[in-house]
Amino acid sequence: MADLTIPAELLPSDGRLGCGPSKIRHEAVRALYEAGPRLLGTSHRQPPVREIVRRVRAGVRDLFDLPEGYEVVVGNGGATAFWEVATFCLIERRSEHLAFGEFSSKFAASTKAAPFLEDPLVIASEAGTHPVAVPDESVDAYALTHNETSTGVQMDIVRPRLASGGAAPGLVLVDATSGAGGLRVEPGEFDAYYFAPQKCFGSEGGLWCACLSPAAIERSERASGGRYVPAFLDLGIALKSSRLDQTYNTPATATLLLFALQLEWFNSNGGLEFSASRSDASAEVIYGWAERSSFAEPFVHKPDERSHVVATIDFDESVDAGAVAKTLRANGIVDTDPYRKLGRNQLRVALFPTIEPSDVEALTACVDYVVERL
Ligand SMILES: *Cc1c(COP(=O)(O)O)cnc(C)c1O
Numbered sequence: 001m002a003d004l005t006i007p008a009e010l011l012p013s014d015g016r017l018g019c020g021p022s023k024i025r026h027e028a029v030r031a032l033y034e035a036g037p038r039l040l041g042t043s044h045r046q047p048p049v050r051e052i053v054r055r056v057r058a059g060v061r062d063l064f065d066l067p068e069g070y071e072v073v074v075g076n077g078g079a080t081a082f083w084e085v086a087t088f089c090l091i092e093r094r095s096e097h098l099a100f101g102e103f104s105s106k107f108a109a110s111t112k113a114a115p116f117l118e119d120p121l122v123i124a125s126e127a128g129t130h131p132v133a134v135p136d137e138s139v140d141a142y143a144l145t146h147n148e149t150s151t152g153v154q155m156d157i158v159r160p161r162l163a164s165g166g167a168a169p170g171l172v173l174v175d176a177t178s179g180a181g182g183l184r185v186e187p188g189e190f191d192a193y194y195f196a197p198q199k200c201f202g203s204e205g206g207l208w209c210a211c212l213s214p215a216a217i218e219r220s221e222r223a224s225g226g227r228y229v230p231a232f233l234d235l236g237i238a239l240k241s242s243r244l245d246q247t248y249n250t251p252a253t254a255t256l257l258l259f260a261l262q263l264e265w266f267n268s269n270g271g272l273e274f275s276a277s278r279s280d281a282s283a284e285v286i287y288g289w290a291e292r293s294s295f296a297e298p299f300v301h302k303p304d305e306r307s308h309v310v311a312t313i314d315f316d317e318s319v320d321a322g323a324v325a326k327t328l329r330a331n332g333i334v335d336t337d338p339y340r341k342l343g344r345n346q347l348r349v350a351l352f353p354t355i356e357p358s359d360v361e362a363l364t365a366c367v368d369y370v371v372e373r374l
Contacts, residue, residue, distance in 0.1 A: 006331040006366050012359035018335020019310050019350045020199040028261040052256045053245040059263025066187050069214040075238040078196040079177040082208040083107045087114050089220045089235035094118040096139040100130045101148035127151050128300050133160040135168035142172050146179030150339040152312030153305050157189050182279040182309040182353050191216040202354040203258035275353035282351035282360040283308040289364040295319045314346045319371055321345045327370050
């Protein structure tokens with residue numbers, strides 16, 4: 001099977017269709033190469049690198065149209081590190097988590113393991129769906145996930161509502177690692193919207209970025225009062241460093257520059273509307289194809305929960321998705337394999353704004369070509 005050669009005219013212009021790390025634009029890599037001699041290998045405490053951090057913070061603020069009082073904070077360690085930052089600095093006593101896949105469950109595991117917090121309230125739902133947050137008086141933070149990358153389910157970001165219609169007290173913490181930049185969001189609905197830049201932001205891993213509301217900033221100063229907080233995970237220290245356009249310890253300059261370039265690409269073309277529309281176009285292509293296909297169907301049943309940034313497509317038993325992914329890989333179309341632990345006969349495809357919708361279209365033609373010849 002892996003020997004099958006897909007005709008060149010069917011192939012996408014770029015075969016990187018994985019969900020993270022994901023495609024990085026060639027223009028950005030070239031700009032990185034050109035900036036290299038005066039930037040790479042220079043001090044992150046000096047103006048050239050600090051200017052990149054400034055561009056990142058300003059670019060994120062513009063992209064999400066953050067209100068007065070919100071701040072953009074960056075630190076090292078990726079989204080996984082931010083779960084620990086939030087555990088130490090944004091949760092006072094108890095958190096509620098919507099768990100609907102690998103990533104959302106991991107944050108719940110972090111808070112459960114923290115000896116200084118009460119056990120979290122975890123609301124789970126079956127893979128391919130998402131649960132709904134329920135206001136709870138014992139909870140001071142709600143952990144939502146904009147897009148569950150392992151299953152391809154997206155959810156609208158809204159504050160949990162009380163029966164009276166008002167927003168429940170408590171911070172809303174949103175893991176937006178694969179959603180940020182590709183999905184629309186209203187800043188008034190979150191207190192922390194955090195992500196790493198190797199997905200929609202077409203950069204490398206290793207960094208976290210968080211948009212914080214005034215309430216989250218205030219909590220970060222209070223929650224740690226009395227509690228031991230490792231300096232590396234101290235959001236207050238990260239905030240102080242970010243205000244100086246620095247990170248607490250040494251960042252990857254390449255990650256920062258690629259991130260800044262992607263933000264500028266988005267913002268100079270119309271901002272979040274531009275980037276989200278590209279993902280919308282890819283989603284229309286792939287789900288439309290799956291619905292018309294005789295052997296494939298979208299894994300997520302409810303159309304409004306189908307992710308516009310990560311598509312999961314189930315195949316019927318007659319087609320071995322693993323063999324298809326392997327053949328695609330041999331032809332230069334990489335990382336379309338399903339999420340390991342989900343264990344389904346499916347392909348998982350990134351629809352991030354970086355990816356050309358015409359390449360998603362080309363992918364569907366390649367899958368048809370391969371399946372016909374199985
Ligand atoms: C990729 C991903 C993460 C993990 O990001 P790292 O930067 O590797 O820590 C966390 N949450 C979601 C939703 C993701 O897609």
